[in-house]
Amino acid sequence: MNSSRPDDADPTGGITVTRRANSAEHGPGIVEEFDAALVDLSATLSGQLVGPRSRGRGPHVGDCGSGSVLDGQGRILTAAHVVAGASSIKVTFQDGTTRTARVLGSDQSTDIALLKVDPSGLTLHPLALGSSKALSVGDALAVIGDPFQYSRSLSTGVVSGLDRTIGATNGFSIAHAIQTDASLNPGNSGGPVLDERGRLVGIADQIATGGTQSSSGVGFAVPIDLVKSELSQLERGAQVSHAYLGIETGNSSDGKGALVGSVQGGGPAAGAGMRSGDVVTAFDGTPVHGSNDLVAAITSHHPGDRVKLTVRRGSSSVEVTATLAAQPRQAASG
Numbered sequence: 001m002n003s004s005r006p007d008d009a010d011p012t013g014g015i016t017v018t019r020r021a022n023s024a025e026h027g028p029g030i031v032e033e034f035d036a037a038l039v040d041l042s043a044t045l046s047g048q049l050v051g052p053r054s055r056g057r058g059p060h061v062g063d064c065g066s067g068s069v070l071d072g073q074g075r076i077l078t079a080a081h082v083v084a085g086a087s088s089i090k091v092t093f094q095d096g097t098t099r100t101a102r103v104l105g106s107d108q109s110t111d112i113a114l115l116k117v118d119p120s121g122l123t124l125h126p127l128a129l130g131s132s133k134a135l136s137v138g139d140a141l142a143v144i145g146d147p148f149q150y151s152r153s154l155s156t157g158v159v160s161g162l163d164r165t166i167g168a169t170n171g172f173s174i175a176h177a178i179q180t181d182a183s184l185n186p187g188n189s190g191g192p193v194l195d196e197r198g199r200l201v202g203i204a205d206q207i208a209t210g211g212t213q214s215s216s217g218v219g220f221a222v223p224i225d226l227v228k229s230e231l232s233q234l235e236r237g238a239q240v241s242h243a244y245l246g247i248e249t250g251n252s253s254d255g256k257g258a259l260v261g262s263v264q265g266g267g268p269a270a271g272a273g274m275r276s277g278d279v280v281t282a283f284d285g286t287p288v289h290g291s292n293d294l295v296a297a298i299t300s301h302h303p304g305d306r307v308k309l310t311v312r313r314g315s316s317s318v319e320v321t322a323t324l325a326a327q328p329r330q331a332a333s334g
Contacts (some may be wrong), residue, residue: 171331
């Protein structure tokens with residue numbers, strides 16, 4: 001994942017977001033200043049509205065999601081699962097004006113979608129993009145969205161954790177997710193997660209529910225640095241390519257590596273001779289302490305990259321070299 005600088009303007013492959021004055025702290029002012037950048041989304045699929053989802057529970061069929069205005073040309077950022085398979089997408093702005101949106105591009109592997117509306121007659125207020133890599137645990141966050149149809153609700157909290165790994169809708173994993181205790185509920189999906197200066201640092205995506213459909217204080221956002229790296233491809237409608245090793249992993253019992261649970265036949269790991277039961281302890285010389293580390297390491301590479309993995313196999317340590325492939329559209333089941 002590439003880090004970014006808080007420049008006055010953030011070039012994102014044709015999308016330029018100009019920074020505006022930011023509020024120093026959360027409160028009513030942040031709603032007044034950034035509410036205009038929030039949009040309400042209703043995506044219709046076979047007569048049903050597609051909305052937010054809970055972690056590990058698949059798409060939630062319910063009300064609507066949220067999105068953020070990125071520029072004056074009518075581009076809007078949201079979560080891919082909010083608009084996946086939609087036959088029509090309605091966008092509602094702060095003043096009640098509605099537009100029909102089209103999808104410029106989407107990526108299920110990171111759950112990001114870029115939409116576009118006709119900007120004619122609209123006064124658009126883009127959000128400035130921050131840097132998720134600059135966040136620290138304990139930093140203040142604010143989330144604006146439409147939980148349970150309570151339009152344009154503000155919730156606040158902190159960064160509860162960083163570099164979390166969450167599941168994508170296509171069965172793969174999203175690395176570097178932001179964990180927050182700010183309240184996220186159905187209707188928040190795709191909406192903005194803001195830092196203390198009001199900059200967009202994440203896209204509200206999932207909640208751990210404990211078996212319910214409401215917030216448990218454990219929510220997750222797709223980091224904006226990951227979004228930035230994909231915007232130019234999404235704008236062109238290009239398929240976003242991700243590196244793929246072809247293994248399922250978990251944490252080793254001793255906490256000293258990523259345990260390989262299965263190896264996909266014909267994949268890069270299989271070609272390198274990796275086996276179920278191997279424990280990956282290093283990736284290109286960098287220690288791997290668990291599955292999250294390995295997912296993040298793979299995510300930072302590209303298809304075609306050759307990588308060296310240090311593997312503990314029984315009482316021996318071996319080094320294997322694999323050439324990463326392009327991630328399939330869907331993870332293998334079973």
